[in-house]
Amino acid sequence: MHPGLSVVFFTTATGAGYGLLALLGVLGGFGFIPADFWFGLVGMGLALGLIGAGLLSSTGHLGRPERAWRAFSQWRSSWLSREGVSSVATFIPAGLFGIGWVLLGKSGGWVAIAGLLAAAGATATVCTTGMIYASLKPIAQWHSRYTLPAYLIFSAMTGAVLLNALLQGFAVDSTAVLMFSLLATLAGWGWKLATWRYDDRLEIPTNANTATGLAGGTVRSIEWPHTEENYLLKEMGFRIARKHSAKLRRITQGLAFAVPAVLLAIAFASVWPFAAIASALAAIIQLVGMLVERWLFFAEAKHTVTLYYGR
Structure with a gap:
């Protein structure tokens, strides 16, 4: 598949934003994180900013972005439409939570309920994105x-690493969040390795013979369907060389998982401000690594429509 940069940025930014929003909603709503105005303002601003930037960038992959609103009407049958509906709906409890936690400095009660609803909406939106x-x-x-x-693991991982960087930056005790960030990073690394192992061993049962229903021999085209590159080949027939794929996989492991894990371990063993610096670097490097991982997610996928073109 052709990895559109707008979609790559969308899945990375919204995943981190919704992960951060869910953690803030639960931990802030129940008072595990102090209701400090500046910390809350920066935290909620970062979460909603990543979500908003990601949603806006996703329209860049549409042929007619001005018609994006029509996708909301197909929520009964389309995961894309459900994603749009849930993403917009999540802003309502998130806004209420921000008012109570950031502006009023409260936790518990209706603020906790709003935080839980915001976390539930964030989780649901990430699920709909994955189901697309x-x-x-x-x-x-x-x-x-x-x-x-x-999608859920990477969202929790990037959101937790961002939250840890914020807590360290404001010199707030974040031992539990730091440990969760490290464990989530290791879990994400393991899940990515398992995914690659599955993909590399995958045997696609469909071929030209099964597609045409002709048994025996090898089915091939006498003439190619098109004499030049078309939309389907550009979007669905994109291929990446095996050597480039292997190199990008190593880069992904280093930037998204290995280096952040080492930096988080350093942060755990260090005192402020060195722990804050290591945590901030872990968050930045991980987001860069996840952009590479998302690019590979699209580039390595193979659509069966390419069988029509002899691939």
């Missing part, structure tokens, strides 16, 4: 048991 790809049967690499959990 997991529901696509023509792409075997996505239509697997690994896709949806990956």
